[in-house]
Amino acid sequence: MKSSGDHALSIGAVAARFGVATHVLRHWESVGLLTPARVHGDRRRYGREDLHRVAVILRAKQAGLGLDAIRQMLAGGNSAQRREVLRRQHAELTRRVAEAQAALRLVECALRCDHEDVARCAHFQAVVAEGGGP
Template identity: 65%
Template sequence: MKSSGDETVMGIGEIAQRFGLATHVLRHWESMGLLAPTRAEGDRRRYGPDDLYRIAVILRAKNAGFSLDDIREMITTGDPAVRRGVLRRRQADLTERIARAQAALGLIECALGCDHEDFTGCAHFQAAVAERIGMDPAVRS
């Protein structure tokens, strides 16, 4: 780590190592407009505290499931309505995924609690499958 005045400045390799990223990831983010490191001698990228913060924000957003395009839109817009729109889309997607995961968990818990040797013989399981294919469970019996 090198110091330039009061600001700590790091090269791309140091930043990549610090965040556990490949250098090509940082270059890609820069090409997408997510990062804008300063340039020093020999056109080398130099990352300061603001860049560190931006990288941490990008990583948090990626962990929350945002695409890089969504992250760029939220970071670059000055319009709070645009930002809220991106957040609402992600919220709706997560709500749907959570509902599907809860349904899957319910099915697994039902199968684990079933006394049948083969859980596919369980009436609750058969009803869930019949519902999925739009069939009356009584028709199969």
């Protein structure tokens, strides 16, 4: 059981600390991602563990994981399920990185091009073709 005294913060303080709205923290609690301690008046109190979990949730969201995938990843005791969620996310991130690199090559090529109409440049057309364009 969590102790409410280990660096306990209010929902407003946690929201401000992480730059999220309080309703986001409440939603994460409602879907099972957070379980802050409760004190008099049913007020939420977030300890160190909760703060770490909020940070993990935010980083996982930045990595593109949805809340269901984050919940599966954080669920204790099922490492096979966690690995499968992470494998799928790894594949998706790898795909997105490749797309971003192809887009960056296209932009860099266009920046180096001196043609009036970059779409008519043979080199630019070759870069477009490499990236799976028409």
